[in-house]
Amino acid sequence: MELSVRSTELHDCRDAFTETLMAIASENPDVIAVCNDSVGSSKLGAFRERWPERLVNVGIAEQNLVGVGAGLANGGKLPFVCAAACFLTGRALEQIKADVAYSDANVKLCGISSGVAYGELGPTHHSAEDFAWIRAIPNIAVVAPADRIETSAATEWSASFEGPVFLRISRVGVPDLFSEGHTFELGKADMLRDGSDLTIIANGTLTHRAISAAELLARRGVSARVLNLATVRPIDEDRIIAAALDTGAIVTCEEHTIFGGLGSAVAEVVVDHAPVPMKRLGIPGSFAPTGSASFLLDEFGMSPAGIAQSAMELLARKA
Amino acid sequence: MNVTELRKIANRIRRRDLRAVFEAGAGHIGGEMSVIDILTALYFHVLNVDPAAPLAPNRDRLVLSKGHTACALYVTLAERGFIPQEEISTFLKPRSRLNGHPNCTKVPGVETNTGPLGHGLPVGVGMAVAAGLSRASWRTFVITGDGELQEGSNWEAIMAAAQFKLDSLTLVVDHNRLQQGARVADTNNLAPLAVKLESFGWAVEEIDGHDMEQICKALSPGVATTGKPKCVIAHTNKGHGISFMSDDVAWHHKVPSREQYERAMVELEVARAEIEEAA
Numbered sequence: 127m128e129l130s131v132r133s134t135e136l137h138d139c140r141d142a143f144t145e146t147l148m149a150i151a152s153e154n155p156d157v158i159a160v161c162n163d164s165v166g167s168s169k170l171g172a173f174r175e176r177w178p179e180r181l182v183n184v185g186i187a188e189q190n191l192v193g194v195g196a197g198l199a200n201g202g203k204l205p206f207v208c209a210a211a212c213f214l215t216g217r218a219l220e221q222i223k224a225d226v227a228y229s230d231a232n233v234k235l236c237g238i239s240s241g242v243a244y245g246e247l248g249p250t251h252h253s254a255e256d257f258a259w260i261r262a263i264p265n266i267a268v269v270a271p272a273d274r275i276e277t278s279a280a281t282e283w284s285a286s287f288e289g290p291v292f293l294r295i296s297r298v299g300v301p302d303l304f305s306e307g308h309t310f311e312l313g314k315a316d317m318l319r320d321g322s323d324l325t326i327i328a329n330g331t332l333t334h335r336a337i338s339a340a341e342l343l344a345r346r347g348v349s350a351r352v353l354n355l356a357t358v359r360p361i362d363e364d365r366i367i368a369a370a371l372d373t374g375a376i377v378t379c380e381e382h383t384i385f386g387g388l389g390s391a392v393a394e395v396v397v398d399h400a401p402v403p404m405k406r407l408g409i410p411g412s413f414a415p416t417g418s419a420s421f422l423l424d425e426f427g428m429s430p431a432g433i434a435q436s437a438m439e440l441l442a443r444k445a
Numbered sequence: 446m447n448v449t450e451l452r453k454i455a456n457r458i459r460r461r462d463l464r465a466v467f468e469a470g471a472g473h474i475g476g477e478m479s480v481i482d483i484l485t486a487l488y489f490h491v492l493n494v495d496p497a498a499p500l501a502p503n504r505d506r507l508v509l510s511k512g513h514t515a516c517a518l519y520v521t522l523a524e525r526g527f528i529p530q531e532e533i534s535t536f537l538k539p540r541s542r543l544n545g546h547p548n549c550t551k552v553p554g555v556e557t558n559t560g561p562l563g564h565g566l567p568v569g570v571g572m573a574v575a576a577g578l579s580r581a582s583w584r585t586f587v588i589t590g591d592g593e594l595q596e597g598s599n600w601e602a603i604m605a606a607a608q609f610k611l612d613s614l615t616l617v618v619d620h621n622r623l624q625q626g627a628r629v630a631d632t633n634n635l636a637p638l639a640v641k642l643e644s645f646g647w648a649v650e651e652i653d654g655h656d657m658e659q660i661c662k663a664l665s666p667g668v669a670t671t672g673k674p675k676c677v678i679a680h681t682n683k684g685h686g687i688s689f690m691s692d693d694v695a696w697h698h699k700v701p702s703r704e705q706y707e708r709a710m711v712e713l714e715v716a717r718a719e720i721e722e723a724a
Contacts, residue, residue, distance in 0.1 A: 229558040
């Protein structure tokens, strides 16, 4: 299968998230949206209008937000706890650990506007650490969809999955990649494009950039495989090991610090099972300068040309 | 169940808890002795719970937010039939499900995992919201310590509970005036606690947290103020029932020596005889 960017039109994945959430909620009266004054930023306006009682807004209080989510789950509800990813994870990390993951509460944590989506608002509002933080906690799935179709599929999946989930949803517009009807499978990486010289692994807003980078590389005679690693935990070891063995080099791209995120997770698998040269692209361990999300991703070497450049440098290191 | 029976049970739980902490060589005996009368009243008089169906959807919920007094909860759950009595001897032993803090995925009757302070009340708020959304009549009880109320998360939950008019929620504050290192008043004073909670929109009742009659009355259904969550401030003593531990900050998590253990057990045996004599 060779998947390319289907159109240049960009879509805000939050719309797909809330549309799907409402579809699920209309079937299942136990679905509750929980938010921290984030009705607008989580795009829950239509949900509130339709089911005012089922929109639990705790105000600006994230510790209570997550605790209330756990309590709702205990009381037989299916809570989708929605908040800006930076506050949801940073402010309420201990609640995520103790009340949700350790207690095995059936809570869906929806980190909205993740990564550097808030751009110019700066590092206080960037959620560049959430993969690392959540991934370090046992018993919670970490999922970052790449387009509106995968967002919808992952949201639908999360409602049927019994257990804690962290769903990372960006507001940065992304083109359609998957076809309608795509189903999400936990822990399964999608090979979007096959290749033999190296593999680019990405998720979220970086996947379409990875595909464009592979297209640039193809023009230079380099065959790049592209894996969409929507599930950071549990990780698809088989597809990563196969990529290492088949292509011999891996570039990772993420809207996250390079410490502890997707790149680290891939490196852990590679180093244990099939060591090959790697390059981890992401936020390089510094607070981001002022700039839009798009500017920042380019700035950190993750424009399609930037990713292709890193790939060429990595190829030079390949034995 | 009548008050004398409840006192007998509380005395039995105190003795088993003391032995468990002594044998395990660890525990939080001071806070356990202060909360045992409250736990006894809840499990044997107030809560609609069934050890044979610990996850029955319409059960009442109890969250022991002061999770470090897990041993008292385990002994109470064993006494009520949720776990075998003989299992108490595994407390803190390798691979025992009776951890230093309660785990709901392993111990039937435990509703949520607590240990880090300030977690129980937000979860309790979510439970009470769930009951309201389901138009269900089950009630939610949360027990916190007093020092624990220094955690800001509680006040987020206190505001939300009033906003949501959660009259099926009852917070019991085990107000023993001591936290781990010192008196609450000398650390980060909560006083005037009742006034604070009332100003946050709660109905507040103050009771003697070791008077079984007062506890049962304050926690029984039908006394809630419509539209307001309820807080019962239970005035207790850390180490209650054991003279040399009572109201002494040193006994937060100190383990009695054999001599102290025997002295404490004698005191509790005397108390038992007194309860039985009065009956």
